[in-house]
Amino acid sequence: MHCKILGIPVQDGAGRMGCEMGPSALRTAGLVAALGELGHQVSDLGTVVPKPQNVKPHGNPALKALPEIVAWTDAISEASYAAGEDGMPIFLGGDHSMAAGTLAGMARRAAEADRPLFVLWLDAHPDFHTLDTTASGNLHGVPLAYASGQAGFDGFFPRLHTPIDPTRICALGLRSVDPAEHTALRGAGVTVHDMRAIDEHGIAPLLRAFLERVAAEGGRLHVSLDVDFLDPAIAPAVGTTVPGGATFREAHLAMEMLHDSGLVTSLDLVELNPFLDERGRTATLLVDLTASLLGRRIMDRPTRSH
Ligand SMILES: NC(=[NH2+])NCCC[C@H](N)C(=O)O
Numbered sequence: 001m002h003c004k005i006l007g008i009p010v011q012d013g014a015g016r017m018g019c020e021m022g023p024s025a026l027r028t029a030g031l032v033a034a035l036g037e038l039g040h041q042v043s044d045l046g047t048v049v050p051k052p053q054n055v056k057p058h059g060n061p062a063l064k065a066l067p068e069i070v071a072w073t074d075a076i077s078e079a080s081y082a083a084g085e086d087g088m089p090i091f092l093g094g095d096h097s098m099a100a101g102t103l104a105g106m107a108r109r110a111a112e113a114d115r116p117l118f119v120l121w122l123d124a125h126p127d128f129h130t131l132d133t134t135a136s137g138n139l140h141g142v143p144l145a146y147a148s149g150q151a152g153f154d155g156f157f158p159r160l161h162t163p164i165d166p167t168r169i170c171a172l173g174l175r176s177v178d179p180a181e182h183t184a185l186r187g188a189g190v191t192v193h194d195m196r197a198i199d200e201h202g203i204a205p206l207l208r209a210f211l212e213r214v215a216a217e218g219g220r221l222h223v224s225l226d227v228d229f230l231d232p233a234i235a236p237a238v239g240t241t242v243p244g245g246a247t248f249r250e251a252h253l254a255m256e257m258l259h260d261s262g263l264v265t266s267l268d269l270v271e272l273n274p275f276l277d278e279r280g281r282t283a284t285l286l287v288d289l290t291a292s293l294l295g296r297r298i299m300d301r302p303t304r305s306h
Pocket residue numbers: 095096097125127129134135136137138140141176178226228240271
């Protein structure tokens with residue numbers, strides 16, 4: 001596999017600063033070497049730079065940093081589309097607002113290849129607000145709604161080349177959903193497995209059912225991994241911790257199953273805030289999870305000479 005790393009140091013979408021250090025922390029934690037050890041070719045494509053533009057004022061006074069996030073989204077959509085020409089792009093965030101751009105770029109690539117794009121959203125939150133419904137005004141709370149063509153982004157965010165069909169999205173690990181998001185998720189037909197479903201059924205059958213659908217429809221699969229999908233006890237470096245998240249083993253199992261499926265075509269690693277980390281342990285965990293997604297396993301490792 002040719003892994004293409006792209007740094008996206010956006011932090012204006014989050015309520016607190018620090019995510020701009022995310023790409024550096026992931027590189028420092030040894031992402032490139034970890035993927036190289038698995039036999040992958042790795043290219044670091046560098047860092048996305050936002051493209052400032054005029055954005056008219058919006059009626060929702062709560063919105064924060066709208067012009068900045070629009071500038072990022074435009075640049076990220078273009079850069080991720082370019083990176084998606086071949087190989088497997090790995091987008092290093094950056095707060096989750098960056099997924100507005102990565103999803104847009106990946107959806108355009110999939111459409112051009114005449115393949116449906118599926119999205120696995122691993123997160124405590126659905127990030128399914130529109131510009132009108134967000135109360136916090138933090139734009140990391142809107143990317144999934146934007147990329148799946150929900151109303152209210154026209155004239156503010158870049159025009160989508162191809163909106164993602166919301167029924168091809170599976171959100172796994174939810175445990176903090178605002179009322180407006182709840183209504184919108186149900187209305188749009190997003191598949192939602194909250195933490196209760198994971199507790200009750202286990203993560204494996206829920207994920208397996210989704211992967212079988214992706215395979216049956218010949219889809220591509222974009223995985224968006226928010227740090228707060230993980231339990232704060234193992235992943236403290238995030239500004240929006242919610243108790244009761246995925247355990248170490250649940251997360252690795254999900255990554256191993258994703259690898260075995262052979263379906264994943266792109267990945268976001270988002271919301272890492274190194275300012276809140278403890279000696280890099282969250283960054284290191286994200287690198288290890290990414291390695292599991294790209295083929296590292298406990299048994300039957302390829303033999304290495306020492
Ligand atoms: N990407 C994230 N961490 N999103 C958290 C969003 C939290 C909340 N729903 C909000 O809109 O403010």
